[in-house]
Amino acid sequence: DTAVSQTPKYLVTQMGNDKSIKCEQNLGHDTMYWYKQDSKKFLKIMFSYNNKELIINETVPNRFSPKSPDKAHLNLHINSLELGDSAVYFCASSQDGGRGGGYTFGSGTRLTVV
Amino acid sequence: AQTVTQSQPEMSVQEAETVTLSCTYDTSENNYYLFWYKQPPSRQMILVIRQEAYKQQNATENRFSVNFQKAAKSFSLKISDSQLGDTAMYFCASLTYNTDKLIFGTGTRLQVFP
Numbered sequence A: 001d002t003a004v005s006q007t008p009k010y011l012v013t014q015m016g017n018d019k020s021i022k023c024e025q026n027l028g029h030d031t032m033y034w035y036k037q038d039s040k041k042f043l044k045i046m047f048s049y050n051n052k053e054l055i056i057n058e059t060v061p062n063r064f065s066p067k068s069p070d071k072a073h074l075n076l077h078i079n080s081l082e083l084g085d086s087a088v089y090f091c092a093s094s095q096d097g098g099r100g101g102g103y104t105f106g107s108g109t110r111l112t113v114v
Numbered sequence B: 001a002q003t004v005t006q007s008q009p010e011m012s013v014q015e016a017e018t019v020t021l022s023c024t025y026d027t028s029e030n031n032y033y034l035f036w037y038k039q040p041p042s043r044q045m046i047l048v049i050r051q052e053a054y055k056q057q058n059a060t061e062n063r064f065s066v067n068f069q070k071a072a073k074s075f076s077l078k079i080s081d082s083q084l085g086d087t088a089m090y091f092c093a094s095l096t097y098n099t100d101k102l103i104f105g106t107g108t109r110l111q112v113f114p
Helices: none
Strands: A004-007 A010-013 A019-025 A031-037 A043-050 A053-057 A064-070 A073-078 A087-094 A109-113 B003-005 B010-014 B019-021 B024-026 B032-039 B046-052 B064-069 B074-079 B088-096 B102-104 B108-113
Touching: A004 A087, A010 A019, A019 A031, A019 A087, A019 A109, A031 A073, A043 A064, A043 A073, A043 B102, A073 A087, B003 B088, B003 B102, B010 B019, B019 B108, B024 B074, B032 B064, B032 B074, B046 B064, B046 B074, B074 B088
Parallel strands: A010 A109, B010 B108
Antiparallel strands: A004 A019, A019 A073, A031 A043, A031 A087, A043 A053, A064 A073, A087 A109, B003 B024, B019 B074, B032 B046, B032 B088, B064 B074, B088 B102, B088 B108
16 A cells, blocks of 8 residues: 555646645654655655644745645645646655654656646 | 755765765754655655664664764765665755754765666
8 A cells, every 4th residue: 555645646737727636645644745846856845734734834826725634635736837836746744743754755746837 | 944955966886885975954953853865766755764863873774874973963874885776866854843844955866887
């Protein structure tokens, strides 16, 4: 069983469209995250949720909205996609904020906006 | 502010040799964790090794070990007996108790050649 699974793995879409990326973890972790990896491979945290409550909300455009229906799921919805949104988006989860065990990452979603 | 710096964008090593990847970090907190993650071409983020700041003993995981110098805020990764499968991007990361936010360095691309 995949511990942290993201769908889709690849997403190609046109500018202006709205898209969602889904994430599910079966580890029983209490916190989930979204990271963005840009073309230079730099990883930056976007959001984190702890038991469905938003904990971290970094400076990202309002077009990005996370939604956590329960503690095992954290989805990312992106409105009015722009060329600069092209990146790999990683979902991750952790227990106790990752102290000791770190974060477990999904395999990423490569988003290409054309 | 919490920052992580990896000053080596690229490294290469011959199979079976030893290589050391550098990492320095900055934090004003006393309680934190440090990690090395590996990202092979498959894109998956894989936890390689972790170190609790309050432990003086350097962490080891099979062929991977760290040199943790707390006063110097240095956390290097040593890979012994390098294998072709070690070819990947390696990211150093820090996690502080207060922020519960895993912050990554810019990564080092390691190429292991036969």
